[in-house]
Amino acid sequence: MFRVVFVMDIFNRNVVLAKGGVREHYRPVSDSSSVCSGSDPLEIVGALQPREVYIADLNVLQGKGSPDINAEVVRAVSLKADTMLDFGVSSPEGAKRALSIAGTAVVGTETGTFASIREAAFENPGRISVSIDMKHGKVLKQDPELPEDPFEIVKMLNGLPLKDLIFLDLDRVGTASGFDSEFLKELAEQSGHSVLLGGGVKDMDDLFTLDKLGVRGALVATAVHSGAVSPEVLRSGL
Secondary structure: OOEEEEEEEEEOOEEEEOOOOOHHHOEEHHHOOOOOOOOOHHHHHHHHOOOEEEEEEHHHHHOOOOOOOOHHHHHHHHOOOEEEEEOOOOOHHHHHHHHOOOOEEEEEOOOOOHHHHHHHHHHOOOOEEEEEEEEOOEEOOOOOOOOOOHHHHHHHHOOOOOOEEEEEEOOOOOOOOOOOHHHHHHHHHHOOOEEEEEOOOOOHHHHHHHHHHOOOEEEEOHHHHHOOOOOHHHHHOO
């Protein structure tokens, strides 16, 4: 089954909508959504009933406000849906903190070292997803051990007991601008883990195309709020 994971970017306990990965320009999702009238995360999850949710805690990621401001909201969402949490994990301790309030911890190349990814994965097999974060065509990374080439990173990760591998194209987040099919097909073929795409999905046809390419799922938000992707697939997949 192709997985359609509903994305919620949460800032000060409210859901905001992404645009090109420029986090400081995010606006309340209710300003533009055709499927929800408010920005409360629990109300949105209750209305759409997604099977899986990806939460980006923007307070933590941007270093604004208390690092625990969204913790109770994340925990409550996790009781309603299988939840992946990204809040800038950079250490195994950070992964444990994420796993205390969500089912899966996301460790991105933007913040995590390969050593921390490896340690967190073996300490929590099947509960760590790694995000290869890209912007302006380059891998965002703090660790000099990680290669510049995303395919080389995939090879390094293949021996780890990860849940998923996420390819996150921040330039395409919230833009409905499509994706590089040949690149994703090769990435899926080389990865020993299920590959999920974040960024660029514009409609249902894109989801079917990704499925044919061997990609196992997609992170979606804007296409759901615009009505281009049916909320039904959040509950049942393709």
